[in-house]
Amino acid sequence: MTDAVTGITDEVRAAFDHHLTEADDEAAVALTVRLVEEGLSEEEVLLDLVAPAQIAVGSRWAAGEWTVAQEHAATHVSQQVVTAIAAVRPPDGNAPTGDIAVACSDGEWHTLAPRILSEVLRLRGFQVRFLGGHVPPARLISDLHSNGPDVVALSCTLPVRLPLADRLFEVCRTAGVPVLAGGPGFGPAGMWARTLGADLYAPDARSAAELLRTGWPPRRTGRPSVDDRSAETYAWLVQQRPALLRGLLERLPHGLALAADPADPQLDATVEQLGYLTDSLAAGVFVDDPRIFTDCLGFIRGYCSARCSSPDHLDTVVAAYASLLHDSPRTLAHVVAGQKWLAGPPGDGSG
Ligand code: B12
Incomplete structure (x- = not known):
């Protein structure tokens, strides 16, 4: 068919x-x-x-x-x-011109989508530089100075990377270069792209090409829209991260799939999952949306279920967050949303 x-x-x-x-x-x-x-x-x-x-x-x-x-x-x-x-055919020389730098934020290794975007734009006649995955602010600043792109196209696959993506938004804001955002990490219909002050959002490469064909966004003058208290709480959580991970591991009983004693080969995997969950909690606080934490819980629940470790262990993990973070009402609100989500019907949520 x-x-x-x-x-x-x-x-x-x-x-x-x-x-x-x-x-x-x-x-x-x-x-x-x-x-x-x-x-x-x-x-x-x-x-x-x-x-x-x-x-x-x-x-x-x-x-x-x-x-x-x-x-x-x-x-x-x-x-x-x-x-x-x-490489099958040369780009269309009659199509619109314009210089676009395509990048992923720090910590983002999902490069296939921005690579595809780069090729689609190139085939439509744009000048494209693909800066790759894991682009730190200094690398982007250097490209903006050396090449002066008309637009930076920023790809984000994991919502947990939004705070790092924000640093690239900041760089572009300072340089006055508009940002076109895309990728599932920016949330449903790109809602978190708007939170970070994106000038344009496109759900896929085709609509991105169409948007750029119909005109360039104006030079950026916008102010960041992440509010100061969210940014402060995020910074505090990043500082607390090592202590928080230690506290979580101490509170989880031995034998739990998301925890283990040091001899357990699962320890590395457990620490990695807890790190990912903690970073998702922090990213949710940053953009003030508990769905980043609940989506991550959904992802881990699915991951655990598929690998025969009980997803019920997540209740214990989230209760441990609640006891460790009771002094931060802003963060606690996200943890409580996580507890409610876990208590809801299985499969609810995006994870
Ligand atoms: C390949 C892959 C990897 C590879 C990436 C290799 C590479 N060079 O790209 C590797 C192994 C590195 C990887 C690692 C991880 N991954 Co991964 N990965 C994937 C996978 C299977 C495919 C990604 C992909 O290429 N998709 C195809 C593209 C074309 O689709 P797309 O991203 O939606 O892009 C389209 C649009 O969104 C849009 N778009 C995208 N970017 C942009 C940018 C702009 C400007 C515009 C306009 C549009 C646009 O255009 C595209 C097409 O039109 C996905 C599964 C999935 N659902 O995508 C998981 C997935 C994204 N990964 C996932 C996870 C969890 C991880 C890890 C955390 C796992 C781990 N614990 O190690 C790490 C994190 C690494 C990191 N720090 O970035 C989860 C994320 C779940 C979540 N929401 O939390 C997914 C969804 C897998 C799953 N089903 O659970 N991964």
Whole structure:
């Protein structure tokens, strides 16, 4: 069957999926290049075949069906495909010009989406510099000074990185360069992109290209919209992070899947999950939205359920946060939202 909207058949999807599963980059490249040569646009291949296939890869990993190694191998295949597709034909020289720097914030390693965005914009005739994942403010400042882009396109996949993304917003604000934000980390319909003062938001690369084609956003003059008390509480939580992690581990009984004694090989994984949860709590406080914490609880609950450790342990973890953070009403409100969320029907929430 052919998808009426994308022109991609079920057979093609199944074949591409098979190549991801087998980590067969040569076959995946051959298939996708042939599709373009047969008349499908590069955009369709990138956005309607590769992107959804990668999202499905994530679901398999989250459900415990695929190992991290399988996920990495599949992502490598998709990256090879993006490179090959980008080389099939030169960019359209008659299309709009404009210089765009594409970046991910500090701590953000999800580079495939911004890479795809870069290629889609390049194919539409824009000048694009892909600065990569994990871009610190100093690197962005250097690009703004050396190359003077018209727009910075900022990708955020994990909401937990929003406070770090905000530092790049700040850099752009100071330089007067508008920011186009995108990626699931900016929340439903990009709501947290607006909180950080984004000039534009687009849900995907196609609509981003359309937005930029219809005109440049004005130079930035806006003020940050994260309020001072949220930013102060966030800074305090970052300072408390080591003590908080120690306190959480002390309060969790031995044998709990999210905790362990030092001899337990699960300790590293537990500490990593607790770190991720703590950072999500802090990010939620930063943008003043408890959904970042509850979404992260949902993610960990799904992760634990798929790996045979009891998700009920999360109740103990969140009760430990409540006792450790009772002095910070602003943070406690998010923890209480987490407790309510955990007590709600399973599957409720986005995680
Ligand atoms: C591949 C992958 C990785 C790879 C990334 C490799 C790479 N070079 O990109 C690696 C292994 C590094 C990784 C690590 C992690 N990952 Co990961 N990862 C994924 C996966 C499977 C695919 C991501 C992807 O490429 N998607 C395809 C793209 C094309 O889709 P997209 O991001 O939605 O992008 C579209 C739009 O959003 C938009 N867009 C995106 N950016 C921008 C920017 C602009 C300006 C615009 C306009 C538009 C735009 O355009 C795109 C297409 O049109 C996702 C699953 C998923 N659902 O996406 C998980 C996923 C994002 N990862 C997840 C997690 C938890 C992690 C880790 C924390 C796991 C861990 N504990 O180690 C780490 C964090 C690493 C870090 N610090 O960044 C979770 C996030 C859950 C959550 N909300 O908390 C997901 C959803 C998996 C899951 N199902 O649970 N990951």
